[in-house]
Amino acid sequence: MTDMFANFVLFPFVFLPIVVQFFTVYVTIEFLAPWRLSKSTVGIHFLDPQGVGGMRPLGELIKKAYYYLVVGLVGYALITYAPFVDSAWTVSAAAGVIFTAVWVGTVATVAFAVFTLHRLMHREKREEIQRLERQIREHIENPWDVKNYEIPADARDEVEDLRERIERVSATSEYPATFSIWSQLLLSIAIPKAIQLILANA
Structure with a gap:
């Protein structure tokens, strides 16, 4: 009765919808x-x-979603290999292949998200800086000659404002922006596979 309840009620109507919704x-x-x-x-x-x-909100959401999956992978490794339960516990090769495939898939998805967000920010910064630089050149005489260029007196305030805008745009960090974020992502990528390898060889 317990097996029937688990196989025909608990798994298809409780666990499966949760897993599908999460993914x-x-x-x-x-x-x-x-x-x-x-x-x-x-x-x-x-x-x-x-x-x-x-x-930042989207970047944090990307990280947290991936961290939840990392926790799931670690839990899957502990349950699958479970050397602390029985020394005679054996794991099929398929279990290791499935774990590695899911792990590679999660690494690919988070890499895609990070790369796409980084590329978007880089492109937006480059286009905005180019637009502002074009506006500056319109107010400068001989803009390509650093030795002889001149800024008319009536355009100096506007040129200075445009330069401040360029500095603000240039100061915008591109995600992932800090060493802390990079280290967190790289560590979270390595942990599941490292735990699996340790348990598989224990």
Whole structure:
């Protein structure tokens, strides 16, 4: 009765919907959201006081979604290999292949999300800086000659304002912006596979 309840009620109607919903949300966060944002005309917020173009909420969401999956992978490794339960416990080769395939898939999705977000911010910064530089050149005489260029007196305030805008745009960090974020992502990528290898060889 217990096996029948687990196989015909618990797994298909409780666990399976939770797993499907989680992976649907995960794919949306890690793949669809960055991809659609990169194809949209939303742009980035250069006046963001945090200096990340207003992308911190999406970046944090990408990290947290991946961290949840890392916890799931670690739990899967502990349950699958479980050397602490029985020394005679054996694991099929298929279990290791499935674990590695899921791990590679998660690494690929988070890499896609990070790369897409980084490329979007880099492109937006480059285009905005080029636009501002064109405006500056319109107010400068001999803009290509650093020794002889001149700024008319009536345009100096506007040129200075444009230069400040360029500095603000240039100061916007591109995600992942800091060593801390990079180290967290790289560590979270390595942990599941390292635990699996340790348990498999224990």
